[in-house]
Amino acid sequence: MSIALNHTIVHARDNRVSADFLAHILGLEAGAQAGPFVPVELSNGVTLDFGSIPPESIVTQHYAFLVSEEEFDGIFRRIKESGTEYFADPHRKQPGEINHNDGGRGVYFMDPAGHGMEAITRPYGSGDA
Numbered sequence: 001m002s003i004a005l006n007h008t009i010v011h012a013r014d015n016r017v018s019a020d021f022l023a024h025i026l027g028l029e030a031g032a033q034a035g036p037f038v039p040v041e042l043s044n045g046v047t048l049d050f051g052s053i054p055p056e057s058i059v060t061q062h063y064a065f066l067v068s069e070e071e072f073d074g075i076f077r078r079i080k081e082s083g084t085e086y087f088a089d090p091h092r093k094q095p096g097e098i099n100h101n102d103g104g105r106g107v108y109f110m111d112p113a114g115h116g117m118e119a120i121t122r123p124y125g126s127g128d129a
Helices: 015-026 069-082
Strands: 007-012 037-041 047-052 062-066 106-110 116-120
Touching (some): 015 069, 069 106
Parallel strands (some): 062 116
């Protein structure tokens, strides 16, 4: 058996709000609550299990999603339609822009708990800068 990531816990102020937000942006569906977690399953079988904790305990994390060009179009459309701020860079110095790193497209946005989310169409280091 090869080693693969199965799931990770994503801390949230409100697990349902954060799971529904990300699922909507990515064009997925959040699952039914299972114990303290609301899951969002990705196409590779990895599950993001959103769990509510006190806001002062949340440490910002970064989650990057490799998507197709077509998926990116939908994600970017939903980001704009939702009024979510977006950036071309992780430091949020280029608001209202996307990047074209490695010959693809990328966008950064924050989730309701303050985690940095990223959608990219090319893995870093895979093409032209």
